[in-house]
Amino acid sequence: MKFCALTSLVAGCIVLNALSSLAEETVSISTYRTAPLTIDGNLDKPAWKSAVRIPIVYEMFTKREEANAAATGYYMVAWDEHYLYIAYDWTSATRPTSAVWEDPRGPRNNPRAVVRLNDAKTQYDCFEFFIAMHDDANHFWELQHNDRNALGDYFCIKPRDKDDPIRSYLESAHSPVVWLWPCYLQDDGEYTVKTAVHEKITQDGGKEIYAGYSAELRLPLKSIGAGFSLRRGDSYQLAGQKLRAFAAESRHTKPSYFQSIKGLHDGWFHDAVPRGQLFVFEHGENDKK
Numbered sequence: 001m002k003f004c005a006l007t008s009l010v011a012g013c014i015v016l017n018a019l020s021s022l023a024e025e026t027v028s029i030s031t032y033r034t035a036p037l038t039i040d041g042n043l044d045k046p047a048w049k050s051a052v053r054i055p056i057v058y059e060m061f062t063k064r065e066e067a068n069a070a071a072t073g074y075y076m077v078a079w080d081e082h083y084l085y086i087a088y089d090w091t092s093a094t095r096p097t098s099a100v101w102e103d104p105r106g107p108r109n110n111p112r113a114v115v116r117l118n119d120a121k122t123q124y125d126c127f128e129f130f131i132a133m134h135d136d137a138n139h140f141w142e143l144q145h146n147d148r149n150a151l152g153d154y155f156c157i158k159p160r161d162k163d164d165p166i167r168s169y170l171e172s173a174h175s176p177v178v179w180l181w182p183c184y185l186q187d188d189g190e191y192t193v194k195t196a197v198h199e200k201i202t203q204d205g206g207k208e209i210y211a212g213y214s215a216e217l218r219l220p221l222k223s224i225g226a227g228f229s230l231r232r233g234d235s236y237q238l239a240g241q242k243l244r245a246f247a248a249e250s251r252h253t254k255p256s257y258f259q260s261i262k263g264l265h266d267g268w269f270h271d272a273v274p275r276g277q278l279f280v281f282e283h284g285e286n287d288k289k
Contacts, residue, residue, distance in 0.1 A: 037078070041149075041198030043087055043214045051076040051087070054277060056249045060257035061266055071258050075129070075247040077279065081235035082191045084219045088127050088247065090147065091200075091212040096125035097252045098146040105153070105184045110192055112184075115144040115152035123256065126152075127215070128248040130273050133225040135242040137274040141185070141224060147213050149197045155183040156270060176268040188220040189234065238281035246276030 037047060056073035075088040090096065099119070104111035115126050125146060132140035138160050144152035156177040159167040166178055185193045195218070200211040221236045230236050248259040248269050261275050 036080070037083075037085055037216075037218070039194045039196045039216045039218045041196035041213070041215050043076075043089065043198070043216070047078060048076060048087055051078065053089075054247070054260050056088075056247050056258050056260045058259055058262050058264065059255050060248075060259060060264065062255075065263060067262075068255065068258065071249075073127075073247075073249045073258060075127075075260065077245065079221075079238075079281075081237075082188070082221060084131075084221060084224055084243070086129060086143075086217040086219070087214065088145075089212070089214045090125075090127065090249070093210065095210055096147045096213075097122065098126065098148050098150070099124050100146075100148055100150040106193065107184075107187055110187055112153075112193070112195075113148065113150040115146050115150040117144065117152075117250070123250070123252045125251050128250065128269065129217075130246055130248075130269060130276060131219075131224055132244040132273055132276070133241075134227070135244045135278065136225075137244060139225070140244075140273055142179075142270070143217070145195060145215060145217060147197055147199075147215075149195055149215070151193075151195050151217070153183075153185045155180040158270065158273075176270045185219060185223040188222040191220045191222070191234075192218075193220065193223065194218045241281045243279040243281070244273060244276045245279065246272065 037045070053074035053076055055067065055071070056075060057067035057071035059068045059071070072091040073089060075086060078085040078087075099116040101114040101116050103114070105114050106112040116124060117126060118124055126144050127146070129143040129145075130140055131143065138158045140156050142154045142156050156179055157166065158177050159170065170176065170178065187193060195215065197213050197215045199213050202209045202211050226236045226238065226241070230238060230241065246260045248257065250257055259269070259272070260277065261272055264272050264275065
């Protein structure tokens with residue numbers, strides 16, 4: 001298996017270039033050859049240690065352009081011929097306030113607890129990711145994940161122009177997108193959706209101190225729309241394909257919202273997908289070796 005992790009080194013094989021709108025530079029990720037990535041939420045694996053961290057440090061609902069020095073969140077991306085991987089870190093001296101819905105979602109043999117974002121009294125903590133395969137900002141996945149390893153996964157459709165027939169529906173519903181609630185991320189045979197959380201615990205004089213958590217998400221490429229034309233057997237050939245993505249962090253404490261896009265001050269996250277980080281999959285010279 002060829003596993004690609006975000007890194008600043010270019011070493012041939014399969015390479016994924018990230019045009020980061022927040023850093024305004026191209027970052028390369030090179031192939032990491034290993035067994036399939038073990039999903040346990042722990043980010044001390046060599047693949048993640050060499051990865052570029054995309055900071056989630058820009059505050060919503062302010063006019064501040066610079067990063068908030070108090071923000072510590074970040075996410076990372078990796079991939080192989082079967083999966084897209086996302087890792088993120090949540091640093092906090094207090095445990096998040098999180099919740100799940102009573103009914104799980106997902107395939108019958110792989111059900112998943114679902115993130116609950118809020119209720120009448122509480123804004124719950126979670127990470128959100130927006131993933132648009134082929135840089136299609138009109139059709140994308142909204143993913144929500146929290147420290148209870150719950151996953152919310154919703155396919156979103158946005159109108160392409162003012163004449164798109166779904167625009168009138170959205171105007172009457174006061175919604176930025178159509179959420180296809182019955183849709184969830186599908187498994188691909190033996191290649192399955194999996195997520196995990198790892199609590200970060202430090203020691204102080206023999207006393208355990210909570211320091212936050214880290215998490216990993218494993219998403220079959222088929223489930224995020226890699227496309228049947230790119231499938232070769234049970235794997236995918238992604239040379240030249242694009243992925244648009246960004247991350248947002250919601251906390252019940254103040255300030256409450258951070259994202260990985262600079263200059264995004266208000267509005268719906270769904271409207272900001274075209275401004276997310278752009279990843280372009282490329283093949284290096286040694287890919288066939």
